[in-house]
Amino acid sequence: MNVFSTIDDLRQQRWVDPTSAWGLIPTMGYLHEGHLSLVRQARRENDWVAVSIFVNPIQFNNPDDLTHYPRNLEQDLALLRKEGVDVVWTPAPHEIYPPDYQTYIDVQKISQRLEGAARPGHFRGVTTIVAKLFNVFQPHRAYFGQKDAQQVVVIKQMVKDLNFNLKVIVCPTVREPDGLAMSSRNVRLSPAARQQATCLHRALTTAKSAFEMGRHRAAELHATMLAVVNQADLARVDYISVADPETLSELETIEQRALLSLAVWVDDVRLIDNIIVKK
Ligand code: AMP
Secondary structure, three states: OEEEOOHHHHHHHHOOOOOOOEEEEEEOOOOOHHHHHHHHHHHHHOOEEEEEEOOOHHHOOOHHHHHHOOOOHHHHHHHHHHOOOOEEEOOOHHHHOOOOOOOOOOOOHHHOOHHHHHOOOHHHHHHHHHHHHHHHHOOOEEEEEHHHHHHHHHHHHHHHHOOOOOEEEEEOOOEOOOOOEOOHHHHHOOHHHHHHOOHHHHHHHHHHHHHHOOOOEHHHHHHHHHHHHHOOOOEEEEEEEEEOOOOOOEOOEOOOEEEEEEEEEEOOEEEEEEEEEEO
């Protein structure tokens, strides 16, 4: 496994074998089974598998969240080595954003809803770094998790609008045995908060059951999810949404499919989760 930090070294490696298929998995490190499921799928589908590890400062709207974001490069590299990854890129912030940096990518409407409304500037940071990673790696396939449902929608829109020549592959959310979606931020939960953090998944599955029993009005599903989260005394809802999975606009009634999603503060850690329901 080759580990690079500069753009020049990475580019040199990228073009050693120009005809082979490259798969890229962008990450912010502190890797868990969710990340590794993306790596494994990429390993099955490509000749070369590359992982980037970069805690992208411009996608954090909350400086405290950036400071406390967990990191462990040695452990990440050991995990990636075991998965047979070919290339890891761990650039320093100044390699990505030199002092005269001036260019940002802004996907408009769909970036302003849900996470975008709750975290102003977040998606501008995400699309800017992902566009830069696509330009540096020029992968054939790029792998993202359904865990960050809006991120997938926004990146697909960017790929289409800017004519990136690659395929976006979406992988299912990997969960802990009790349903909590794996996330690097989960380590910041206290034992009590960790127990209550299952309320996100419980809210989603309870709403899904209600939907399957014929409750198709968004307001009802919204209320169902809110009631479940409110049972956890350390949990505070940031938003709950029943939206069209493509446009992300809020629905009144579900005709075909809907993205149920929510963001919840559990103690001082903000968690997100989602599920798609369909008739
Ligand atoms: P992050 O390091 O949080 O930026 O995540 C890197 C990639 O891994 C993103 O595409 C995430 O959606 C994906 N990911 C994170 N957690 C999970 C999970 N529990 N299951 C599947 N994919 C995930």
